[in-house]
Amino acid sequence: MAIGRGTRRVACAIWVTMDRAQVALVRCTTYRQRELTPAVHRACDLLGGLEKHLRPTDRVLVKVNHLSPPSPPERAIVTHPEFTRAVLEHIMEITPHVAFGDDVQGEGDPFAVSGYRKLASELGAQLINFKEHGFHEIDCSGQVLDKLFVARDILEADVVVNLPKLKTHSLTTLTGAVKNLYGTIPAGHRSHCHGRFSKPEEFAQALVDIYAAVPPTIQLMDAVKGMEGEGPAGGQPRDIGYIVAGFDGVAVDAIAARLIGLDPQDIGMISAAHWRGVGVGDTDDIDLVGDTLEDAVVPGFQLPSAATTRYLRRVPAPIARLFTGQLSPRPTIHTARCVGCAACANICPTGAAAMHQGKAHIARRRCIRCMCCHEVCRYDAVLLQRPPHGRALHRILQAARRGLSTL
Ligand code: SF4
Numbered sequence: 142m143a144i145g146r147g148t149r150r151v152a153c154a155i156w157v158t159m160d161r162a163q164v165a166l167v168r169c170t171t172y173r174q175r176e177l178t179p180a181v182h183r184a185c186d187l188l189g190g191l192e193k194h195l196r197p198t199d200r201v202l203v204k205v206n207h208l209s210p211p212s213p214p215e216r217a218i219v220t221h222p223e224f225t226r227a228v229l230e231h232i233m234e235i236t237p238h239v240a241f242g243d244d245v246q247g248e249g250d251p252f253a254v255s256g257y258r259k260l261a262s263e264l265g266a267q268l269i270n271f272k273e274h275g276f277h278e279i280d281c282s283g284q285v286l287d288k289l290f291v292a293r294d295i296l297e298a299d300v301v302v303n304l305p306k307l308k309t310h311s312l313t314t315l316t317g318a319v320k321n322l323y324g325t326i327p328a329g330h331r332s333h334c335h336g337r338f339s340k341p342e343e344f345a346q347a348l349v350d351i352y353a354a355v356p357p358t359i360q361l362m363d364a365v366k367g368m369e370g371e372g373p374a375g376g377q378p379r380d381i382g383y384i385v386a387g388f389d390g391v392a393v394d395a396i397a398a399r400l401i402g403l404d405p406q407d408i409g410m411i412s413a414a415h416w417r418g419v420g421v422g423d424t425d426d427i428d429l430v431g432d433t434l435e436d437a438v439v440p441g442f443q444l445p446s447a448a449t450t451r452y453l454r455r456v457p458a459p460i461a462r463l464f465t466g467q468l469s470p471r472p473t474i475h476t477a478r479c480v481g482c483a484a485c486a487n488i489c490p491t492g493a494a495a496m497h498q499g500k501a502h503i504a505r506r507r508c509i510r511c512m513c514c515h516e517v518c519r520y521d522a523v524l525l526q527r528p529p530h531g532r533a534l535h536r537i538l539q540a541a542r543r544g545l546s547t548l
C-alpha cells in the first residue's frame with residue numbers, strides 16, 4: 142500500500158492557528174461499559190462529534206499506549222483495553238476500516254497479557270504491532286530531528302486517533318498525548334534518541350518534533366485510572382476518574398498536567414510545543430468544555446523523582462546547580478530481584494547497563510539517566526535512588542509543591 146501521509150486530516154492544525162484550543166473533560170470513574178461508553182460519546186460530542194472528522198471510507202489507526210514489557214491492565218501501565226473498546230466501537234459506527242496497536246517488543250504475544258488480543262478477536266478489528274509492517278523515512282525538519290522513521294501503519298492511515306494513558310514518567314514527569322507518539326518510531330531509534338538527546342530539554346524537543354511530524358486527528362486520554370510515582374511502569378495505579386479529549390495533544394496534556402496538580406509549563410515537552418506553536422500549552426488559552434477542572438484535580442498526587450528537579454528552574458542557577466546532582470535520581474540494580482534477563486542492557490543507549498555473571502550492573506559514569514532500564518525491567522529490579530541529602534530535599538519540595546507552583 143502506498144504511503145498516504147499527504148491525505149491524512151489533522152484537526153489540531155486548525156486550533157493552533159487560532160491560538161486557542163478546545164479540550165473536553167468528562168467524568169468517568171470505571172471501566173465498566175455502562176459508564177464508559179456514554180462518557181466516550183459525551184467527550185466526542187462536546188468536541189463536535191466524531192462523525193464530523195471521520196468518513197465511512199476512512200482508514201483509521203488507533204494508537205494505544207502499550208508499553209513493553211507486557212502487563213495486565215490493572216497495573217495501569219497500558220491504555221485500558223475496555224477504554225480502547227469503547228472508542229473502537231464508536232469509530233466502527235462510522236467506518237469499518239479500523240486497526241489499533243502500538244510498537245511492542247518482547248517474546249511471545251505481548252498483546253495476550255494486556256487483554257488486547259482478546260479485545261481484537263471480540264471486535265473483529267485488526268490489532269497491529271507496528272514493527273511487523275515496518276517503518277518509512279520521512280522529512281521532519283524539526284528543532285533537533287531532520288528525518289524520522291515512522292510506522293507505516295501510521296503514515297498510511299487517513300485518520301490517527303491517539304489513546305494515551307495519564308501517567309507520571311521518571312524522565313519527562315508526565316507521559317500523555319505528545320509522548321505517546323514516541324511509540325511510532327522504531328524501538329532502536331527510541332533508544333538512540335535517548336543517547337543523542339541526553340539533556341531533558343533536548344529530549345523534549347525531539348518528542349515535539351515527532352509529534353509535529355505525525356500529529357493525530359484526535360486524542361482521547363484514558364485518565365480513568367492513572368499512574369502516580371515512578372511511572373511509566375514502576376508507579377502505583379491511582380483513581381483519577383476522567384477522560385480528557387481534544388484535537389490538540391499539547392492542550393490535552395496541559396489539562397492532564399493540571400489534573401494531577403502540575404503547572405504545564407514545568408513539563409518540558411508541553412512548554413517546548415507551546416513556544417514553538419505546535420500546540421497550546423497555556424491553560425488560559427484552552428477552552429475547557431464538559432466538567433470543571435477545579436473539581437477534578439487529584440489531591441496529593443505522587444510525582445516521580447524527576448519532577449522535583451523541575452522546581453529548581455525557579456531558583457537562581459548557582460543554587461539550582463548545587464542541588465540538581467543531589468535531587469536527580471539514579472538507576473540502581475536490586476541484585477536479589479534481578480533475574481538476568483538482560484532487557485536493561487539491551488535497551489541502554491550508552492552501554493552503562495551491562496550484564497556481569499548473570500546480573501545487571503550500571504556503570505554510573507556512563508549513565509545519562511534516561512530511565513529506559515527502569516521502564517523495561519519487568520521484575521522491579523531497577524530502583525531509582527538518590528543520595529540521603531537529595532531524599533530529604535525531595536521530600537521537602539514534594540510537600541511544598543502546591544505552594545511553589547503558584548510562584
Ligand atoms: S535489572 Fe531487570 S531488566 Fe535488567 S537484567 Fe535484571 S531483571 Fe532483567
Ligand code: SF4
Pocket residue numbers: 472485488489490491492493494503507508509510511512513514515
Ligand atoms: S543505565 Fe539506564 S538510565 Fe543509565 S543510560 Fe543506561 S538505560 Fe539509561
